[in-house]
Every structure is written in structure tokens, then in C-alpha cells.
Amino acid sequence: MELKKRLTKIAFKIHGWIGLTTGALLLLFGLTGAMLMFRADLDHYFNNDLHMLQPGSTQVPVDSIYRMLVRSHPNLKKIVLHDFPVDRYDSYEFMLYKNQQGITDNYLYFVFVNPYTGKILKEGSYQDIVPSFFRWLYSFHYSLQLGAPGKLIAAIVGLVMLLSLVTGTIVYRKHFWAALRFKAGLNFKNRRTAVSSLHRIIGVWAVVFNFVLFFTGFWMNKDFFRPGAWAIKEPILNQGTPANIDSVISKASAVRGFTPIAVTLPTLPGQDILVRGKMAATSFFLLQGKASDISFSAITGQLKEIRVIDQQSREKRFDWEIYQLHIGAFGGNFVRWLYVVLGLSPGVLALTGALLWLKRKR
Structure with a gap:
């Protein structure tokens, strides 16, 4: 019994300190991730000029556009035709992968091209917020706009939050079954009990989702624990392919x-x-x-x-x-909204946890 109490006490301290030190990042990751769930829809809405073009009688070959990009944008590792036009009013979107010349550089660059004229409609770096807010937001979510160091930070946060889930499970293990059966209601006896019960219920219901979210976030950036992922290579001289x-x-x-x-x-x-x-x-x-x-x-x-x-x-x-x-690229809008709601839960838990910690200190 003494061992269980000691283990719970240690877990409580670790759980609290993790929440206090990572709270701001969790709120940022949650808010940016929620917006990115509807990135394509929002991007189309706010950039209607890129997706409501005047159709022409003929289209410029993709091969010609590709060779134009090879000539006009140097030092590229590869070019990706990211999106074909969805209809005759839409544009091509190309994603250019630049050869990084600094560890904090953003290597992603976007180019929208009119399929009827071959002219560039809009272009810019994922590092700049003005050309495209949602592409800037994408890079911020995955790297905090810090390049390789940012991706390492994201991976570390994922690991740390997995530890937070383990310690939280230890601390609130007695309340899990009650919360899952909707037997653990909110306690409004006073402000502290209300925050505590809210923290516990949200934590229990979101634990599986958050485990998936933090583990996948860590896994996608795990390569940045290796020195090879930080290597800076010499500038590249682009060469087009002979094939059409x-x-x-x-x-x-x-x-x-x-x-x-x-x-x-x-x-x-x-x-x-x-x-x-x-x-x-x-x-x-x-x-x-x-x-x-x-x-x-x-x-x-x-x-x-x-x-x-x-x-x-x-x-x-x-x-x-x-x-x-x-x-969350499965299940349609229901899954996307579920990700939005549950994706904000780590930030809410960090906030309610901080309130509990302040109450306890007082």
C-alpha cells in the first residue's frame, strides 16, 4: 500500500510539471491542428481567385510547366505536382522541395499555375505568412517554423506527453471506470472541485486519442534524433528529365x-x-x-x-x-470534427491542470 501511495505521489508530481512546462506548446499544437483539419476547405474559400479561373480552349502541357519551374527556381531537391485541377476552373499546385542551406530554413515552397496560360498565379515559401497563411500554419504546426530544431522539439513534446498520459493514468486510475460509465459527474461544490472533476473526465475520455496523437507526432519526426537528418548539402544545379x-x-x-x-x-x-x-x-x-x-x-x-x-x-x-x-484523413467530416474537439483536449487539460496546481500552491 505504501509503495502504491509513493508511486502515485511521484506520478502526480511528474504529471503536474509536464503540464506546466508544455502547456503553451500544447495549446499551440491543438489550435493549429484544429485549423489544419479544414485547411483545404478554408484555403479554397479565402483564395477563390486560384480556383475559379476563366477556362480556355487548350491547356498548357504539364511537361512545359515542369521545365519552366526547373529553370526559374534553382537549388531544388525535387518538384511535386501536389494537386491536379479538380475541375476546369481550378489551377495546378506544385510543391517545390528546396535544398536547405541552414538547419532552421524552411525547405517547402508552393507555386500555383494557370493550366490554360502556364503563368504563375501565386507562389511563396511556407516560411512566410503573407503569401499563404495556411501553408505557413502547416509548417508552424510541424516545426514551429524552426526547421530541423523545431521538428526535434515536436518529437520530444510527443515523447514527454506520452509520459504525461502514463502518469495521469496512474494518478486517476481509480476514476477511469466511473468516468467511462458517465458515473463521475462534475462536482460544483467549489471552484477547485469543479476544475478537478472537469480535468479528470476530459483526461479519461481523451486518453486513447491523445496517445495516438502524441505517438504519431513523435513517430513522424523521429528521424531528427539522428545526426544525418541535420546534414546541410551543397547547392544543387537543377536538371530536367528527358522523358515527357x-x-x-x-x-x-x-x-x-x-x-x-x-x-x-x-x-x-x-x-x-x-x-x-x-x-x-x-x-x-x-x-x-x-x-x-x-x-x-x-x-x-x-x-x-x-x-x-x-x-x-x-x-x-x-x-x-x-x-x-x-x-485524420479518413471518415469524412465526422472524424475531422472529432479530431478538432479531442485535439484541443491537451491544451484544456494543461490549462485546468495549471489552475489546480495554482490552487494547491495557495
């Missing part, structure tokens, strides 16, 4: 059951053209999206390999499942 990009996309679209979603275009010799998308045969909900891919020779444009996500290694499937779990 439109021909490659056409061949990928002809593959039975495959729907192209994005295209990775090389800027260096020896890289393949990669068309990523969805296989109709893939049914598992966490393996949806652009999880499968088809590689093509950048020299001849010939199909080299079809990689269906269901047939990939356990590690690759797990990495994609982790990503899907973290962004």
Missing part, C-alpha cells in the same frame, strides 16, 4: 484500378518519375490516399515498377498508417 511528363501521367492513368493524385518530378540525374495515387483494390481505411505509386524512367518514360501499398513492407505500411492517423 504528360506521357508518363497518361501511362499511369491507364494502369487498371489506379487513380493518380500527385507526381514527384526529379531535378537530378538518377531519380525516377514517381506517380503516387490510390489503388481501387486497397480497402483498409488507413491505407487510402496517395499510398501506392508507379515509378517511370526519367530518361525513357517507360514504366519500371508498380508498388501497391498492400504489398509493401510492414514498415512502409505502418509509416503511412501513422501519417493517416495523425491527420
